[in-house]
Amino acid sequence: MTYCIAISTNNGLVFCSDSRTNAGPDMLSSYSKMHLFQPATDRVFCILSAGNLATTQAIIERIRQDIDEGSPRSLLTCQKINEGAHYVAEVSREEQNLAQQATGGSGIDTSASILFGGQIQGGKHRIYLVYSAGNFISDSDETPFLQIGESKYGKPILDRILHRETSLDDAARCAIVSMDSTIRSNATVGPPIEVLVYEADSFNTAHYVRLDAEDTYLRDIKRSWDETLKAGFLALPLFEWEKRSQIGATTTGAQPPQTESLPAEPLQQQPVAPGVPGNDQ
Amino acid sequence: MTYCIAISTNNGLVFCSDSRTNAGPDMLSSYSKMHLFQPATDRVFCILSAGNLATTQAIIERIRQDIDEGSPRSLLTCQKINEGAHYVAEVSREEQNLAQQATGGSGIDTSASILFGGQIQGGKHRIYLVYSAGNFISDSDETPFLQIGESKYGKPILDRILHRETSLDDAARCAIVSMDSTIRSNATVGPPIEVLVYEADSFNTAHYVRLDAEDTYLRDIKRSWDETLKAGFLALPLFEWEKRSQIGATTTGAQPPQTESLPAEPLQQQPVAPGVPGNDQ
Numbered sequence: 001m002t003y004c005i006a007i008s009t010n011n012g013l014v015f016c017s018d019s020r021t022n023a024g025p026d027m028l029s030s031y032s033k034m035h036l037f038q039p040a041t042d043r044v045f046c047i048l049s050a051g052n053l054a055t056t057q058a059i060i061e062r063i064r065q066d067i068d069e070g071s072p073r074s075l076l077t078c079q080k081i082n083e084g085a086h087y088v089a090e091v092s093r094e095e096q097n098l099a100q101q102a103t104g105g106s107g108i109d110t111s112a113s114i115l116f117g118g119q120i121q122g123g124k125h126r127i128y129l130v131y132s133a134g135n136f137i138s139d140s141d142e143t144p145f146l147q148i149g150e151s152k153y154g155k156p157i158l159d160r161i162l163h164r165e166t167s168l169d170d171a172a173r174c175a176i177v178s179m180d181s182t183i184r185s186n187a188t189v190g191p192p193i194e195v196l197v198y199e200a201d202s203f204n205t206a207h208y209v210r211l212d213a214e215d216t217y218l219r220d221i222k223r224s225w226d227e228t229l230k231a232g233f234l235a236l237p238l239f240e241w242e243k244r245s246q247i248g249a250t251t252t253g254a255q256p257p258q259t260e261s262l263p264a265e266p267l268q269q270q271p272v273a274p275g276v277p278g279n280d281q
Numbered sequence: 282m283t284y285c286i287a288i289s290t291n292n293g294l295v296f297c298s299d300s301r302t303n304a305g306p307d308m309l310s311s312y313s314k315m316h317l318f319q320p321a322t323d324r325v326f327c328i329l330s331a332g333n334l335a336t337t338q339a340i341i342e343r344i345r346q347d348i349d350e351g352s353p354r355s356l357l358t359c360q361k362i363n364e365g366a367h368y369v370a371e372v373s374r375e376e377q378n379l380a381q382q383a384t385g386g387s388g389i390d391t392s393a394s395i396l397f398g399g400q401i402q403g404g405k406h407r408i409y410l411v412y413s414a415g416n417f418i419s420d421s422d423e424t425p426f427l428q429i430g431e432s433k434y435g436k437p438i439l440d441r442i443l444h445r446e447t448s449l450d451d452a453a454r455c456a457i458v459s460m461d462s463t464i465r466s467n468a469t470v471g472p473p474i475e476v477l478v479y480e481a482d483s484f485n486t487a488h489y490v491r492l493d494a495e496d497t498y499l500r501d502i503k504r505s506w507d508e509t510l511k512a513g514f515l516a517l518p519l520f521e522w523e524k525r526s527q528i529g530a531t532t533t534g535a536q537p538p539q540t541e542s543l544p545a546e547p548l549q550q551q552p553v554a555p556g557v558p559g560n561d562q
Contacts, residue, residue, distance in 0.1 A: 152433035156462035160510055173517045181437035197520075207522050220518040228516060229441055232509030236454045237501040239478075241488050 001188035002033060002149035003179060004048035006115040006127040007171045008139045010164045012200040013117050013125050015046045016175035018149075018183065020190035021053050034194045035060050036205055039067045039076035042121035044203050045084060046196055050148040051112030051132060058095045059112060063088065081120050085128040085136055088116045093134035113148045118198070125200045153185040154178030172197045176211070176218070177225055193218065282469035283314060283430035284460060285329035287396040287408040288452045289420045291445045293481040294398050294406050296327045297456035299430075299464065301471035302334050315475040316341050317486055320348045320357035323402035325484050326365060327477055331429040332393030332413060339376045340393060344369065362401050366409040366417055369397045374415035394429045399479070406481045434466040435459030453478045457492070457499070458506055474499065 001022065007014040017033040031053065037045040047063070049056035066074035078084040092114055099110035116136075117127035129146040130136040139146055144166075145158050161174045172195050182189050190213075197207035211218040238246075282303065288295040298314040312334065318326040328344070330337035347355035359365040373395055380391035397417075398408035410427040411417040420427055425447075426439050435458075442455045453476050463470050471494075478488035492499040519527075 152466070153437050155466055156434050156437075157510070159465055160462075160507060161514060169520055169523055170514055172520070173514060177517075181441075184440055185433070185436055207520070209520065217518060217520070224517050225513060226441060228509065228513030229438070232506060232513065233442060233451055233454060235509060236458075236505050237498065239450055239453070239488070239490065239498070242450055 001186055002050035003151065003154060003182045003186075003189045004033060004050055004115050004148045005145060005154070005158070005175045005178060006046075006048060006117050006129075006139075006147075007145040007158075007162060007175060008117065008125065008127045008164075009144060009162075009166050009168060009171055010200075011168045012202070013046070013119075013127060013196075013198040014168060014171045014175055015048055015115070015117065015194075015196040015198070016172070016179055017048045017194050018179060018189045019192045019194065020188060022188045025187070028188075028190075030190075030192070032194060034196060035063075036196070037063065037067065037075050037118075038203075038205065039074070041203060043075070043118065044198065044205060045075050045116065045118035046198070046205075047088065048115040048148065049112060050114070052099065052108070052110045055096055055099045055110050055112040056114075058099065059088075059092050059114070062091050062095060066091075078120070080123055081118060081126045084118070084120070085116055085126075085130065085138075088114060088128075089130045089134050089136050092130055092132075096132065096134075115146055115148055119200065119203070121203070125198070150182055150186045150189050154182040157181065168197050168199060173221065176221055180218075180222055180225070191215075191218070282467055283331035284432065284435060284463045284467075284470045285314060285331055285396050285429045286426060286435070286439070286456045286459060287327075287329060287398050287410075287420075287428075288426040288439075288443060288447075288456060289398070289406065289408045289445075290425060290443075290447050290449060290452055291481075292449045293483070294327070294400075294408060294477075294479040295449060295452045295456055296329055296396070296398065296475075296477040296479070297453070297460055298329045298475050299460060299470045300473045300475065301469060303469045306468070309469075309471075311471075311473070313475060315477060316344075317477070318344065318348065318356050318399075319484075319486065320355070322484060324356070324399065325479065325486060326356050326397065326399035327479070327486075328369065329396040329429065330393060331395070333380065333389070333391045336377055336380045336391050336393040337395075339380065340369075340373050340395070343372050343376060347372075359401070361404055362399060362407045365399070365401070366397055366407075366411065366419075369395060369409075370411045370415050370417050373411055373413075377413065377415075396427055396429055400481065400484070402484070406479070431463055431467045431470050435463040438462065449478050449480060454502065457502055461499075461503055461506075472496075472499070 004017040019030045019032055021031050022028045033049050035047040067076045073087055075084055078087055096111055103110055111132035113132045114130040116130055119125040127146055128136045128138050141164055144162050144164050157178050179193050192210045192212040194210050285298040300311045300313055302312050303309045314330050316328040348357045354368055356365055359368055377392060384391055392413035394413045395411040397411055400406040408427055409417045409419050422445055425443050425445050438459050460474050473491045473493040475491050
């Protein structure tokens with residue numbers, strides 16, 4: 001499995017990926033899923049990859065080759081970031097087809113999905129999610145991030161925190177917390193965690209860190225975040241019966257009074273539509 | 282879809298469920314998934330249900346009927362909570378089989394899963410997850426909670442907060458936050474949110490609340506939690522480059538220095554096992 005996040009704020013981009021690969025739970029290894037491309041000084045691209053490792057390696061290899069061999073279509077020749085996304089999607093489709101032919105009938109899933117982002121001078125910084133089908137979407141003001149792989153565990157914190165106005169470094173910390181939550185819950189997502197923070201119009205990729213399981217900064221973030229959550233719980237408002245019990249304790253010592261009792265019937269009876277044997281709860 | 286949580290702490294039990302049912306995204310309705318049984322003063326049980334609504338209604342109906350009709354096996358006759366779990370699992374299996382026969386060949390998923398918990402006087406309070414297959418598991422000191430339905434979005438916060446020592450009311454608030462995170466992320470999970478807090482050996486189910494979307498307490502919890510998370514982010518440790526840039530800004534005005542550059546090669550080359558065409562990232 002994999003978990004990768006790409007975030008686009010007003011100030012730039014954040015890319016974050018785990019490094020665990022597995023062929024079954026007994027075949028874990030560690031590979032970087034973050035691939036940086038700077039074919040010229042006027043452009044920078046980052047690709048995060050998920051899916052079959054053989055396929056994603058073939059895709060990345062092909063993209064590097066097209067640059068090195070001066071192919072007419074490559075991340076070096078594209079005029080706009082959107083053109084680059086079309087190119088990456090096309091390479092992904094083609095390499096997935098080749099992998100499918102090579103393993104035909106073996107029943108192995110050779111699909112791959114990709115997060116692609118970056119900036120070309122004169123254009124805006126952008127991120128794209130290239131589905132395994134080969135089509136792709138970009139982000140939006142309402143959803144300034146894109147995910148691939150095991151995306152559910154880490155999504156709520158991104159939903160709650162990220163906006164276009166979020167500072168780049170806060171967005172990067174949010175990605176790390178989201179990644180940490182996912183690593184706790186899915187054994188096939190694991191460190192090292194790679195984080196790239198790209199400041200718009202800088203064409204500079206210096207703000208990169210790789211955090212292994214024992215990394216001091218990662219441990220500090222986890223500790224600080226756990227403390228925040230635990231303290232936050234103590235600050236949450238009390239249930240009615242707690243308030244009354246507190247009042248009672250300080251005055252009459254009365255027991256918490258009975259609150260509303262549990263309804264025996266469904267909250268709201270609504271007939272199931274004809275031909276629908278049962279709603280899916 | 283559904284999301285239900287059962288928590289077992291040293292002090293008692295917490296049950297939390299959403300109320301949205303759907304047969305397709307255009308067929309949403311609202312049903313309680315929390316079912317309380319107090320067939321005698323020496324016992325209390327709560328069932329949270331997920332899956333096909335017709336099947337879960339049949340299961341609950343059958344369990345009520347066995348009590349009302351004085352059946353030799355029911356939640357009234359079982360001597361131990363574990364015996365009750367065996368009975369509930371058996372009813373679930375039988376009703377799922379009947380539903381399968383009734384809808385045979387229609388391709389409709391008639392399966393159901395259940396969270397069952399409670400206490401019988403003289404015994405300890407317990408919770409069980411009854412799988413749709415009919416087998417069941419209980420909780421553990423390491424994992425004091427069980428979930429059914431859309432469990433991933435809300436799991437990290439449970440993992441981080443819940444222990445056997447967590448107070449019952451804090452555990453209930455944790456369940457509400459977990460539920461809120463899930464409701465934000467999955468449109469087929471929705472309010473009202475029902476919460477039952479059972480204090481061990483009390484055989485009293487007074488601490489129950491039903492929170493609809495506009496409920497003041499739910500709004501207060503959401504606001505407080507959002508503030509906690511946002512404040513928590515400002516408290517997270519800074520990246521090296523932020524510290525240096527701060528120092529730079531206050532002294533030489535220097536730019537953040539370059540940190541380690543991105544590796545061109547995989548972090549750690551490990552050969553894929555023979556016969557494994559590609560690891561699954």
